[in-house]
Amino acid sequence: MKHLYTWSGILIVVFFSVVGDILIARAMKQVGDVHALLRRSGIWTVVGRVLSNSNFFLGVAAMAVAFFSLLFALSWGDVSLVAPAAASLTFIGNAFAAKIFLHEKVDRRRWIAAMLVAAGVALLAG
Amino acid sequence: MTFRKYLVLAGVTVFAAAGDTLLSHGMKQAGSISLHHLQGLVLALLNPWVAVGILLLLAFFASYMNALSWADLTYVLPATSLGYVLLALVAKFALHEQVSPMRWLGIALISGGVGFVAGGPALTAHGHGDGTKSSLVAESEPDVSTVSQGAER
Numbered sequence A: 001m002k003h004l005y006t007w008s009g010i011l012i013v014v015f016f017s018v019v020g021d022i023l024i025a026r027a028m029k030q031v032g033d034v035h036a037l038l039r040r041s042g043i044w045t046v047v048g049r050v051l052s053n054s055n056f057f058l059g060v061a062a063m064a065v066a067f068f069s070l071l072f073a074l075s076w077g078d079v080s081l082v083a084p085a086a087a088s089l090t091f092i093g094n095a096f097a098a099k100i101f102l103h104e105k106v107d108r109r110r111w112i113a114a115m116l117v118a119a120g121v122a123l124l125a126g
Numbered sequence B: 001m002t003f004r005k006y007l008v009l010a011g012v013t014v015f016a017a018a019g020d021t022l023l024s025h026g027m028k029q030a031g032s033i034s035l036h037h038l039q040g041l042v043l044a045l046l047n048p049w050v051a052v053g054i055l056l057l058l059a060f061f062a063s064y065m066n067a068l069s070w071a072d073l074t075y076v077l078p079a080t081s082l083g084y085v086l087l088a089l090v091a092k093f094a095l096h097e098q099v100s101p102m103r104w105l106g107i108a109l110i111s112g113g114v115g116f117v118a119g120g121p122a123l124t125a126h127g128h129g130d131g132t133k134s135s136l137v138a139e140s141e142p143d144v145s146t147v148s149q150g151a152e153r
Helices: A002-031 A034-041 A043-051 A054-076 A079-101 A108-124 B003-030 B039-046 B048-070 B073-093 B101-118 B144-151
Strands: none
Touching: A002 A034, A002 A043, A002 A054, A002 A079, A002 B048, A002 B073, A034 A043, A034 B048, A054 A079, A079 A108, A079 B073, A108 B073, A108 B101, B003 B039, B003 B048, B003 B073, B039 B048, B048 B073, B073 B101
16 A cells, blocks of 8 residues: 555656656747847847746646655655656656657657666666 | 757756755755744755755756757756766765765666767757747758658658
8 A cells, every 4th residue: 555655656746747847848949949049139038938938837837746746755655766766757758748749759769868867867866 | 069058958967966965965954844844944945055055956947948948858858867977976986985886887877878869969849839949940850741751660
């Protein structure tokens, strides 16, 4: 039963982290290349575009939910399981979600990278 | 990829690792916080390690958003994971802590993954958003039709 709680906690953290990352990534693609914008029209245009983007605020909200669910998950399960499992599964989840929702071309190179990074993070974050 | 863009990616890695480290160091000094003792949270914010850690994490978020404006999520994320590698190297060479073989394996896997992604293009996504970026992706791929033909494997 404790395992069930721990793993549902981990999955909730992963879900909201992925949603947050995807929304922020989409918001920034809508804002446009910040370097080009800065050259053309200055910092306040960039700030204005970010702050008028609803995906940005939804993304930050999702990341906040992910952060607080991580705190709860950590109180349900061991740190040495929850932290690496959540971090590592977020990389895999993001690769799937980026392909589906952001239409990124996640080719074999990037799948291998996502797997290697997820495995590496699982080993290091523990 | 320009030099400035590599600097932004380096910022993503360094600010995340440094921010997390300072924050966790400061929170250990500040003691535990519970829902019943929320005043502890205010005290924690006054701890200089915590305050600087939060500033660094804000810098991380700014560089992260900057990077996402011109690169794919699946390109930027491996850069964030390099922070773990950086922390392990700092632990080994600056703090002279033991780094176990399992952690060295983790470092090797993450570095390999980052190398895999860094060898490819930074931006592959197109056809979403509101079109504001369309004029800005000069260094991106050819057009959608050629890519989709090429992608049929």
